[in-house]
Amino acid sequence: MNYLVVGSGLFGATFAYEAAKRGHHVTVIEKRDHVAGNIYTKEVDGIQVHEYGAHIFHTSNKPVWDYVHQFADFNRYTNTPIANYNGEIYNMPFNMNTFNKLWGVVTPEEAKAKIEEQKASVNLGDKEPQNVEEQALSLVGPDVYNKLVKGYTEKQWGRKATELPAFIIRRLPVRFTYNNNYFNDPYQGIPMGGYTQIVEKMLDSDLIDVQLNTDFFDHKETYLKDYDKVVFTGMIDQFFDYQLGELEYRSLHFETEEMDVDNYQGNAVVNYTDAETPYTRVIEHKHFEFGKGDKNKTIVTREYPKDWHRGDEPYYPVNNQENNGLYAQYKELAEKQAENVIFGGRLGQYKYYNMDQVIAAALETVTTEFKN
Incomplete structure (x- = not known):
């Protein structure tokens, strides 16, 4: 079969890799100028910069942990963010x-x-x-x-x-131990050399054709006609031309700065919990790999949440009762196209996924699609 995968993030890349393993031809189209979606990392000054916010891989799912290790070796990074409230520092x-x-x-x-x-x-x-x-x-x-x-x-x-x-x-994590590890999951780390390599290796097949700077919606009807099946990982409401109304998303704005210092804040992630600071957190990327990189440089990113409007990059679905009800209606439309289109990922399924959950969902889709 000829598959079209729309989006080269973890869901799309995992599906493409598994489909090609089974002998199917896959075309992956990506509207950005790079693969890997929001987990994209780029090396600057010997530092792997998380271009779309901090990504720490953590999971309790041993098969997924083993699966992702096919594509990268992981370090032993433990997520220990701190909170800055008007200059007071607290552990989280x-x-x-x-x-x-x-x-x-x-x-x-x-x-x-x-x-x-x-x-x-x-x-x-x-x-x-x-x-x-x-x-x-x-x-x-x-x-x-x-x-x-x-x-x-x-x-x-x-x-x-x-x-x-x-x-x-629903709950707030309260722990009565002197343990700063943010996650309870037994498996945790960051790929040495960044995340981009994982997707690049997934898509490195003679049966996979990758086309960057390509927007599905420029030729939607042609794509739907020319391919046996489409795997769509974009916004489900956009796929249906917002005909039932817009789902709500939150977006982000990033400001990244190169600094002529070895160590700016002493931690990979610092959350700013006061109302006056306009950004929610500051990421110092070199600490994800224990200070690796130029000793006279560091890269810092400030993360600003913002409302989503058409044309913005959607990062988080707003899963309140109203939006979930609207998504249920879009899901009914999607089910009518199930023979031709698979909807997957955080935007296609309008669900907040961690990275391990995206891979697990993609593998579940693979099993359903190929029966093995």
């Missing part, structure tokens, strides 16, 4: 180091008692939390909320916490 996720800095408590028992005292001071009564602010206060109380949750969340979503539905924060 919220753990004993955080609580010691906030309140001077030393033991888990003291920390638990302090959190209960904080929660009691809010006095929400028996009512269910109605928004993010009430939900967070009911979980951790005002100190943690005001310093480490409120400002960051409002910047991330572009709305006041009192206007955001409570389910956005």
Whole structure:
């Protein structure tokens, strides 16, 4: 069969690799001037720069961890972000180091008692939390909320916490250990030499043709007619010409700067949790590979969340009740085209995926498509 894969991110690349392994011809079209989608990394000053924000591979899925190791060796990077609140530094996720800095408590028992005292001071009564602010206060109380949750969340979503539905924060990670590892997953790391190589190796086949700077929507009907099947990883609402209305997304703006210093902030990721700082986090890329690169240079990226408008790059689906209902309607349209089009990835399935989940979803699609 002749497959057209729209988008060269992890979902599209994984599908293309598996289809070619089975002897099928695949054309991959990509509207950007490079492969790898949002996990694209580019070497500058010997530093692998994460062009579209920090990407740390983590998973509890051993088969996926083994699968991705076909294409790269991973280092032992552990995600330990810190929070900067008006110059005060706190560890994340919220753990004993955080609580010691906030309140001077030393033991888990003291920390638990302090959190209960904080929660009691809010006095929400028996009512269910109605928004993010009430939900967070009911979980951790005002100190943690005001310093480490409120400002960051409002910047991330572009709305006041009192206007955001409570389910956005179903829980907050609170740990009563002095452990700064952000993820609970047993497998974690970053590919040595960056992420781009993974997709390049996936697409390195005589049966795969890659076409960059190519927009599916410039020749949509021709593509649908000329290929046996299309794997579409773009926005599902755009595929259907927004005929049921626009789904909501959040977008990002990045400002990257080369600096003539060896070490700018001492950590790969620093979250800015106050409301006054316009960006949500600063990434210093060389720390992902333990300082590898030019000793007299560093690369820093500031990440600014923003509203999405047509023409912007969509990064996150806004999975509230209204949008999920609209997506369900688009999914019904997609199912009517299932013989000809497969919708996949974060945008095609309107779902927030981590990298391991994207690969797992792609492999599940492969199994369904090829029955092996």
